[in-house]
Amino acid sequence: MSTRIAASPRSPGRTKSGNRSAGEGRMAALLLSPTLLVLALVIAYPLVSALYQSMFREQSGLDASGFVAEGEVFVGLGNYADLFVGESGARFLNAFGNTTFFTVTTVTLETVLGLCLAIAMNRAFRGRSFLRASILIPWAIPTAVSGLLWRWIFQSDGIANSLIGSETLWTAEGVAAKVAIIVAEVWKTAPFIGLLVLAGMQIIPEEIYEAAKIDGAGFWRQFRSITLPLVKPTLLVAVLFRLLDALRMFDLPFVLIGPGKESVETLSMLAFDESNQLRYGSASAFAVILFLYVALVAIVFVKLLGADVAGTKQVRALRRATSTRKAKAL
C-alpha cells in the first residue's frame, strides 16, 4: 500500500521497519505543517483569486458621462477560449513559442555550462575561492540591474558591438534580440546550477574516484560513470527549478529589449500586459494557463528523467562506498 502512494516504485528506504507507525505520521505532519501553512498563505489566496477572476470580464464601454462601467460579467471559460482565437490568439501562440524556445535553449546551455562551472570549482588549485566567488557574481547581481547592464552593453553603439566590430541592432525586433536574451540569461543563471551541482559533488566520496583510477578510468569515463550518475538527483532538482523560473521569465526581456516586442514576448509579459491594460480577467486566464503549462512541464520532466525525490532510489555505489567509510569513521 505504501509503495503505491509514494512516487517511488521501491519500498521506502527504511531497512528496519517496513510498516509505518502512527507516531511517524504524526511527527511528519508536525514537521511539514509550518511549511504548508506558509505556502498556503502566500499562494493559495492569489491562486484561488486568479481562478475566480479568470471567469469574469470587465464591463467594456463607457457610460453616458464617460465613466467606465462598473462591475464585471461572468463569462465562464470565455477568457480561456478567447486566448486561442484571432489577434490575441496569434499573440498568445507567439508568446507561448518564445517562452518554450527561451526555456529550452537557456536551460540546456545553463546545464552544460553549470556542469563545467561545478567541475572547475571542484578542482583543487590555488585561487579556488576567488574562482568560486567570481562565478557567483552574475547570479548575485539583481536582475533589474543586470538587465540594465546588458541593455547598455547591447546598445547600438555599446561595448558588445564595438568589441565584435558589428553594427547589430540587438534591441530591435529580430533574431539578435533573442540572442541577446539568451546570452544574458545564461550568464546570469548558469551559476545557480553550478553551485547546486558543486554541492552534489561534495558528497561523492573520494574513494570511488580512487578505485576508478586504479581501474584505469580516464577523466571522461569517471565523469560519465561516477560523477554524472551521482550528481544526477541534485542536477535534476537544479534543472527543474531553472525550468520553472525560465518558463516564467519576465524581467530580463522586459528590461533588456522592452515590452511589446514580439521577438521576445513571453507568457509572463503577456499576462503583465493584459493586467496593465486593466483586462484582469484575461490576465488571470493567462496566469492560470502559464501555471498549468509549468506544472505540466514539471510533471513530464520528473516522470521522464526520474527526478526521484519522493522515492528512495539509492545509488548502490554510494552505499557501498560509505559503508566502508563508516567502518573507518566509527
Place this chain on the structure above:
Amino acid sequence: MTQIPVLTPVDTPAEAPPRVVRKRGWKSYSVYLGLAAILVYCLAPFYWMLVSSFRRTADIFDNSLLPQPFSAENYIKVFDGSTLFGQALLNSLIVAGVTTAAALVLGIFAAYAISRLNFRFKSVILGVIIATSMFPGISVVVPLLRLFTDIGWINTYQAMIVPNLSFAIPLAVWNLTTFMKSLPFDLEEAAMIDGCSKWQAFRKVLLPLAAPGVFTTAILTFIHSWNEFIIALSMVNDPAVQTATVAISKFTGATEFQAPFGEQMAAGVIVTIPLVIMVLIFQRRIVEGLTSGATK
C-alpha cells in the same frame, strides 16, 4: 588506445581544451586556459558594470576599457542623505536573512520528514510544495496587496519575507530532501545504537553531512530574496522599510528622460559585494561539510 584523455565532459566555448593531449604540460596549460575562459565570461560584464560605475555622468556612454577620468561621484550620490541607501541595505539584509533562516528551518524539518519518516502522500506533498513556485510572480502581486492591506501588513518586513518564502521553501525542501536521500542511513542508525536519541542522531550526524546542501541552499535563497523587487516595491512605501532593489529603482536621472545609469551600476556593485563576501565565508562550509561531518 581506447582511451582518449579529454579534460572536459563537454565542448563549450568556455572550456575547450585540445582534444588529444600528448604532454602533461599541455594538459595543465589547457586546464588553466579553460578556467581563465570561465573567469572572463563570468567577470567581463561585471567588470563593465564596475567601470561604468566609476565614470562621470558626462562620459557614461564611453566604451573605453578604463574610466577616464576616474570618478567616485556615483558612489557619493548613492549614499547621499535623501535615498537612505544604507538603511535600505540593512532592510535587505533583514528581509533576506530572515527569509533564509526561516526557509532553512522549515526546509530542514520538511526534508527530514520526507526523507526519513514513513507516511502517506509524500509525492503529493512534494508536488504541492513545488507547485507554489509555478505561479507567475507578477500575477501574485495584486491579490497579495489586497490581503496584506486587509491584515495591516503594508510597510512591514513580513509582507516581504512571507512572499519570498514561496520561492525559498520549495527550493530548500526539494534540495535538502535530495541531499538527505542520498546520505546513507547507516551512520544515523549506528549512532542510535551507540545511544544517541533520534534528535541527536539528526543533529550530530545527518545535519553535518548535509551541510553542503544546507549552505548551498542558504546562499541561493539569500541571493534570491536579496534581489526580489516587485513584491518589495508594492508592499512598502515607507523609505525606512524599503529594500535596496526598491531604493535603486527610485534613483532619478537629471531629467525624466535620462536614466541614472552610473548610480544604478554603482548601487549594483554595492549590493553585490556583501553577497560575494558571504559566499567567500560560506564556501568553506560547502566543501568541508562532508569531511568534518563524517569524522565527528
Place this chain on the structure above:
Amino acid sequence: MRQRRHNRHILFGTAALAISALALSGCAGGEVSDDEGTALSEAEFEGRGPINYVSSRDASGAAQDSLDKWNSEHPDEQVTLIELPDSADQQRQQLIQNAQIESDTFSVLNLDVVWTSEFAANRWIQPLPEDALPTDSMIPATVNAASYRDTLYGAPYYTDGALLYYRTDLLEAAGIDSPPATWDEMEGACDAILALPEGDDMSCYAGQFDKNEALTVNFTEAVASAGGTVFDEDGSPTVDTPEALAGLTQLSDAFANGLVASDAITYLEEQGRRAFQDGEVVFLRNWPFVYASLTATDGSSQVVDKFGISSVPGIGENPGVSTLGGRNLAVSPFTANKATALDFIKFFTSEEESRARLDKSSRAPVYPSLLEDPSVVEQRPFYPTLLESLENAQPRPKVVQYGATTTAIQEEAYAALTGDKDPETALADMQSKLEELSAD
C-alpha cells in the same frame, strides 16, 4: 510612524486570520461599491490633516523645496512624499494597484498627461471644483490635457513640447540662413550639408523610434504635422486618412532613403541627444531637457555654440505640430483629507511656486507669463520657441484605454518604419485596431 500602526500582528498569529480573509475576499471581486457616485460631486473636498504626495523624485530638488515650504507653513497638514520608481510604467502600475484596492495611503498623485482620461474614467481621481485653479493664465493645451470630457481633473504641474535642434555652423557653411520649416526644406538642407567635408559621416535627422511611448509621440507629431489627427473630436480614430498616410510615409521614407540612420530605430531620447551632441546628426527632434547637456562646457558636448532651436518641421505645406508632455497633480477619491489635498495642489502648481522652482529645475512651467519673462528667458533662451510650439501643440490621443491604444500605434508604426509593412497596410491595420478599442 503612522503607516506602521498595524505592526502589532505577528506572523503566525495572523495566519489564521489571513486564511479567513482569503475565504471572505475570494468572492468579493465583482462587488460594486455604491459610494463612488457621491464622491464625485464637486463640493466634496472635505477633511483636513496629513496627506501623502505620490511622485517620483525630482532630482533638481526644486519640488522638495516647495514641499518643505508647505510643510513649514502648515504644521497640522503635513505632506509626506511617497517616492515612486523612476520608470513611468512602474509609477503607473503602483498608482493603479493602490487605486484597485482603494488604498487611502495615496492622496495626491503625480500623473503623466496621457494617464488623465484613464484615471478619470475609472474614477481613480477626483474632478476638481470649477475655478479652483487659474486656468485662464495657463497654456490652453496643458489645461486641455488635464481635463476629461470638459471637466478639469488635474492641476497642470509642468509641461513639455517638441523642439527641433539644428547645427547653425553647418547650415551657415552650406549657405542656408534659416532653419527648415518643413521636411522638404530639411531634406534639401541635408543634401547640401552632407556634401560638405564637415558633413562627412553624418546623418540628417534623428527622433525617437524604438517601440516605446516615444514612438507614439513621434508618430502623432508626424500625423499632426501633415495636417491630420489620430482621433477626431468625437474620439473616433482617423488614421486611414491621406494626412496620416503622408505623415507616416514621411517617417518610413526617411528610414528607407537614409535620411535617418538605420540604428536610429533603437533610439530613445538619450541616444538621439548623444548622437547630436557628438556631432553625428544635423537635425534632432527632442524635448527641452537636451538643452542643458548641449550647452555643457565640461568638454562632453561638441556642439556648444553651434546649435539653434526651432519648431519641429511641417510636412507638405502644413506647419509642424508638437505633442504635449508633462505632468498633472490630481486628488485620489480614496484619501481622507481632500480639503488639504486640494489646497496643496493649488499651492504647489501656483505661478509663485512655479517661478520659485525655476531656479533649480528646467521643467517648463505651464504659465506663458513665466515662459516669456525676460529674466527667465535670459537663463533659458529656448522658452519662447517652446511656448510657440506649445501654443499649437496637440495632445496625444485622449482615450480611456490609453495603454492598449499606444501599444497598437507603436506596433503598426514600428512595422512601417522597419519596412515590415508598407505605410498603407500599417495604417489600415492601426485603424481597425483602434476602432476595435474605441468601440468598447
